[in-house]
Each structure stands twice: as structure tokens, then as C-alpha cells.
Amino acid sequence: MAEKASESSNSISLNTVDGKIFKVSPTIANQMQTIQSLIKAYDSSRVISLPHVNAFHLSKIIEYLEGKSATTVSAVKEFEAQFMKDLSLKQLKGLLIAVGYLKVNELLELMPKTVAKLIENKSVEFLRKFFGIVNDFTPSEEAKIREEIAWAFDGVDED
Amino acid sequence: MSLQEELVNEILARLPAKSLLRFKNVERSWNTLFKTKSFIRRQKEMQMRSASSHDRFIMFYHEVMTRTPTITVLSTCYPPKYENLEYPLSDPTDYLVYLQALGHYNGIYCLRVLYFNGKFPDGPYLPETILWNPTIREVRIIPPNPLAPTGRDFDSYSGFGASDSDTSLHFYYLYDFNTDSWSVIHDVRDNSIRFKTSFHDCGFYSNGVYHWLSSDYTFILCFDFHSNKLRTIKTPLTTEYCTIIEANNCIAYLAYDTSDDQRIEIWYLKQDGSWIKQCNLTPVVNGGICTILKDGAEFLGGPIYDVMTLYKSRPETPHDSRAEALRRFQVLAEDGHFGIYPYVETIVPLSP
Structure with a gap:
């Protein structure tokens, strides 16, 4: 914190997989654990390459970390709700992968909660597609489980 | 690139029970994951974090010689919500003589029921102890205790609780949930644990310990x-006008003052077995108190006819509080057995 005055000269350059360079302040970079360990490995003048993160996801993460600095609890809540509302389920999935890779702890609580809320009424087939899972049950096994807990299949959203 | 396994697990742990039941059909490894103790515990923790998970109660009510009890989940939020649950074991020829909840642990409710079978008017009455997880609608019937002595001079008390595994207790005898068998804890003939008094039938489980109040209240x-x-x-x-109830994961002792100032003394039982006085509450609420909420800031008054009231406790001095009515709830409680317990949702399976 004492180095705040010289923050701009200390900014860290991040290169996304699609070739876009982002300059971020150490305060922001410090909230991404993976980058912290990469800074130690790199010479400070060099650009850090992020092979698993694209520009859209990195810009969203930076937007979140910068916007979250609101003063009141209710303002943060409102900001978080709006931030999540603007993202589609597909975008959330991509962003969560980036968040997991960069280890942005601030988002590792909020994002799984948001995704869970959006998928809780979805069908089994929707979930397989969303998580890229291949069904390994036999048709008769699947039918048996469905029959046992038929009530849990009521009120499912259309895919 | 797909989501890392830990992240998928983080999402799944935040899903409600009904979704998880459906999603065990997604793939085999999910079905296995949802049965692991660590996942079950984490899912419960996540559900308990939401504010609404602490103001729900399950109420059991039955009228003598009806076929099924009425079981309702009450949300004491504003406006209140009522959801009726279906009794898990209904046989059209049976009449219910009584239903008593022995306790609950981790979303599982232990019920003792006595049936009268209409096909055999001369009896016998059929007692049954069942474990029920209403969230996932699973039931397990506890086998009769083959070790229990029979005879009139044997009083049987039951309780239900758990250590790390889920176990149910019949006084002196322990039914082990994991092995589905009964074993002897204390032999009834052992004089050292005979008491000169009997106990109130319905006790409470809290923090790994089941509690019964003695009939002489001492x-x-x-x-x-x-x-x-x-x-x-x-x-x-030493008063006889007392009860024990559950309060914030511990046991509270309530002593009703019958003199003019109409107050209740509330004591909490600490982990080390000593008592700490919480407060005096005035005026005494008709019907008494059946649950203490929010660390003593609110409490639920026992049913008077068919109405229960949620009260706010307004401190006046460090040791004295006044009860102010917040909301009222319509419940079925008149002329019959009634029981109310916190409602907790878990995916703890009861089938082996």
C-alpha cells in the first residue's frame, strides 16, 4: 500500500491467449494468486503470458476487481448482482474456467453460487451438455433411478 | 477447455437437494459423489448459509384414530409460508393412535408411531420407529429391538441422535444405523443406573447428547x-413448572413463575454441563415457549388452540426482557398431539 504513488510505473503487463496486452496495477494483480507466483518467476519488465485466458474473460475479471471496491455492503451487492446478470450461462462457464486458472478468490465464492442458481431447475440432459459429460449409465439403470425419484423430475425448465 | 473438477464440485455443493437427486442421473461419478460424507456435509453448510434456512420448522400433528398425521413445514418469515408434506408410510387399513418425534439430526427425523389396524379390531397395536428424511423422501424402518425386556415394570425411553455416524438410541440399547443392529450399552439389571424417578418421554438432542427431564424435575x-x-x-x-427445549444448538431450561409477575426464567446448558442464566422474560406467554431463535432475540410461543405466535424479546435491563408479538401463524394443534422441530434440508441417504 505504501507504494501506491508509484503504482503506474509498477503496473504489470498481461498477455492473453488472443494476443491482447492488459496493464494492471499490483493491487489488482495481487488478487489473482496465479499471477503472483508468475511475477516471482518473471523479470519485472517482461510481459506475463496467460495461455488459458482470453481478453474477454480477463477484462471481466479486472472490471469485477475494480468495481468491487464500492464503499457500502449494499453497493457491493448491487454491483455483483448487475455484473452477474450481464453474463450468459455460457459466458459464466468460460469466465469461471479463467477465474479457476487465475485463482481469483474473490470470485470463487460468488461464481459457483451464481451458476448453481441458474442450473438448479435444468434437466439432466442440459447439465450433461453444459459440463461436457458423456452419459455412462445404461438406459435401464437411468430409467430405474428416474422411476424411484420421479418427483424430483417435476418442474424442470425447458432446455 | 472444461471446468476443473473442484469448480464443478463447488457448483454442485450449492445446489438444493431436489436438483441433486435429479442430477445423480447425470453420470456415475456424480451419483457416488452425492453419497460421500464430505459432500453431504458441505452441501448442508451451504444451504444453512442462506438466511431463510433458519426460520423453517416442521410440525407434526395428528388427531387420535385418523389415518395419517398432518405434517407441515412452516416458514416464519413475512408473509409466512406453509407447505404440507405427505406422511411417508400410509396404509389405508391403519389408524394412527399416536405419533411422537423422538428427535432429529442432520435433516433426519426419528418418529415413533403406534397403529391400530382396522382389519384386526381386537388388536394388536403395532408400534414402529422410523427414520425419515423428508427432503429426499426416504424412510427407514428400525427393526424391533430383540434385546428389550418385556413386562409392565419396564419403562422404555427412546432418543435419537448421532456421533459421527448416524445412530438411534433406545434406552440402555443402541441401534447402530450403519450395521442395522442392536447392542447392549447398559444392562437393565445393573443397579448402579437405576433411578428412583421416571422421565418425561420426549427429550431433546443437541450437540451429540440426548436429554430427558426427570419426572420429579430435579x-x-x-x-x-x-x-x-x-x-x-x-x-x-427445583420448581415443577419447568420444561426443557432446544435453543440455538443447546438445551434451554425454562422455569415458569406462577405468581403475579408472570415471568419465565431462561437458563442455557453450557458444554461443560453447568447452567448460565439468560434472562427473565415477562409476561409469560400463554402456551409457553417452544423454540428460541436468533440467540434469544426471538422466540416462538407454543400453540394456543390453533395459533402460534412469534415474539421479539426486547431487553429492558441486562437480565429482564419483554415479549412483544411479531407475527401469528395458523397451525393445526388443537386437541391432539403436536410437535415442532427445526426443519433442516440434507441429502443424507437412509437406504443402504
């Missing part, structure tokens, strides 16, 4: 599910 008998040992704790006062 002590509480405790069964510790970790050590499988019985011990006794003296009540803080």
Missing part, C-alpha cells in the same frame, strides 16, 4: 453419543 438424564455413556445434570431450580 435432574436431566443425558446420553452422550460419542462416549455411549449416560450421565445426569441437576436442573438449576
Whole structure:
């Protein structure tokens, strides 16, 4: 914190997989654990390459970390709700992968909660597609489980 | 690139029980994951974090000689919500003589029921102890205890609770949930654990210990599910106008003052077995108190005819509080057995 005055000269350059360079302040970079360990490995003048993160996801993460600095609890809540509302389920999935890779702890609580809320009424087939899972049950096994807990299949959203 | 396994697990742990039941059909490894203790525990923790998970209660009510009890989940939020649950074991020829909840642990409710079978008017009455997880709609019937002595001079008390595994207790005898069998804890003939008094039938489980209040109101008998040992704790006062209830994961002792100032003394039982006085509450609420909420800031008054009231406790001095009515709830409680317990949703399976 004492180095705040010289923050701009200390900014860290991040290169996304699609070739876009982002300059971020150490305060922001410090909230991404993976980058912290990469800074130690790199010479400070060099650009850090992020092979698993694209520009859209990195810009969203930076937007979140910068916007979250609101003063009141209710303002943060409102900001978080709006931030999540603007993202589609597909975008959330991509962003969560980036968040997991960069280890942005601030988002590792909020994002799984948001995704869970959006998928809780979805069908089994929707979930397989969303998580890229291949069904390994036999048709008769699947039918048996469905029959046992038929009530849990009521009120499912259309895919 | 797909989501890392830990992230998928983080999402799944935040899903409600009904979704998880459906999603065990997604793939085999999910079905296995949802049965692991660590996942079940984490999912419960996540559900308990939401504010609404602490203001729900399950109420059991039955009228003598009806076929099924009425079971309702009450949300004491504003406006209140009522959801009726279906009794898990209904046989059209049976009539219910009584239903008593022995306790609950981790979303599982232990019920003792007595049936009268209409096909055999001369009896016998059929007693049954069942474990029920209403969230996932699973039931397990506890086999009769083959070790229990029969005869008139044998009083049987039951309790239900758990250590790390889920176990159910019949006084002196322990039914082990994992092995589906009964074993002897204390032999009834052992004089050292005979008491000169009997106990109130319905006790409470809290923090690994089941508690029964003695019929002479002088002590509480405790069964510790970790050590499988019985011990006794003296009540803080000697009045006969007292009850024990559950409060914030501990046991509260309530002493009703019958003189003009109409107050209730509330004591909490600490982990070490000693008592700490919480407050005096005035005026005494008709019907008494059946649950203490939010660390004593609110409490639910016992049913008077068919109305229950949520009260706010307004402190006036460090030791005295006034009860102010917040909301009222319509419940079925008149002329019959009634029981109310916190409602907790878990995916703890009961089938082997």
C-alpha cells in the first residue's frame, strides 16, 4: 500500500491467449494468486503470458476487481448482482474456467453460487451438455433411478 | 477447455437437494459423489448459509384414530409460508393412535408411531420407529429391538441422535444405523443406573447428547453419543413448572413463575454441563415457549388452540426482557398431539 504513488510505473503487463496486452496495477494483480507466483518467476519488465485466458474473460475479471471496491455492503451487492446478470450461462462457464486458472478468490465464492442458481431447475440432459459429460449409465439403470425419484423430475425448465 | 473438477464440485455443493437427486442421473461419478460424507456435509453448510434456512420448522400433528398425521413445514418469515408434506408410510387399513418425534439430526427425523389396524379390531397395536428424511423422501424402518425386556415394570425411553455416524438410541440399547443392529450399552439389571424417578418421554438432542427431564424435575438424564455413556445434570431450580427445549444448538431450561409477575426464567446448558442464566422474560406467554431463535432475540410461543405466535424479546435491563408479538401463524394443534422441530434440508441417504 505504501507504494501506491508509484503504482503506474509498477503496473504489470498481461498477455492473453488472443494476443491482447492488459496493464494492471499490483493491487489488482495481487488478487489473482496465479499471477503472483508468475511475477516471482518473471523479470519485472517482461510481459506475463496467460495461455488459458482470453481478453474477454480477463477484462471481466479486472472490471469485477475494480468495481468491487464500492464503499457500502449494499453497493457491493448491487454491483455483483448487475455484473452477474450481464453474463450468459455460457459466458459464466468460460469466465469461471479463467477465474479457476487465475485463482481469483474473490470470485470463487460468488461464481459457483451464481451458476448453481441458474442450473438448479435444468434437466439432466442440459447439465450433461453444459459440463461436457458423456452419459455412462445404461438406459435401464437411468430409467430405474428416474422411476424411484420421479418427483424430483417435476418442474424442470425447458432446455 | 472444461471446468476443473473442484469448480464443478463447488457448483454442485450449492445446489438444493431436489436438483441433486435429479442430477445423480447425470453420470456415475456424480451419483457416488452425492453419497460421500464430505459432500453431504458441505452441501448442508451451504444451504444453512442462506438466511431463510433458519426460520423453517416442521410440525407434526395428528388427531387420535385418523389415518395419517398432518405434517407441515412452516416458514416464519413475512408473509409466512406453509407447505404440507405427505406422511411417508400410509396404509389405508391403519389408524394412527399416536405419533411422537423422538428427535432429529442432520435433516433426519426419528418418529415413533403406534397403529391400530382396522382389519384386526381386537388388536394388536403395532408400534414402529422410523427414520425419515423428508427432503429426499426416504424412510427407514428400525427393526424391533430383540434385546428389550418385556413386562409392565419396564419403562422404555427412546432418543435419537448421532456421533459421527448416524445412530438411534433406545434406552440402555443402541441401534447402530450403519450395521442395522442392536447392542447392549447398559444392562437393565445393573443397579448402579437405576433411578428412583421416571422421565418425561420426549427429550431433546443437541450437540451429540440426548436429554430427558426427570419426572420429579430435579435432574436431566443425558446420553452422550460419542462416549455411549449416560450421565445426569441437576436442573438449576427445583420448581415443577419447568420444561426443557432446544435453543440455538443447546438445551434451554425454562422455569415458569406462577405468581403475579408472570415471568419465565431462561437458563442455557453450557458444554461443560453447568447452567448460565439468560434472562427473565415477562409476561409469560400463554402456551409457553417452544423454540428460541436468533440467540434469544426471538422466540416462538407454543400453540394456543390453533395459533402460534412469534415474539421479539426486547431487553429492558441486562437480565429482564419483554415479549412483544411479531407475527401469528395458523397451525393445526388443537386437541391432539403436536410437535415442532427445526426443519433442516440434507441429502443424507437412509437406504443402504
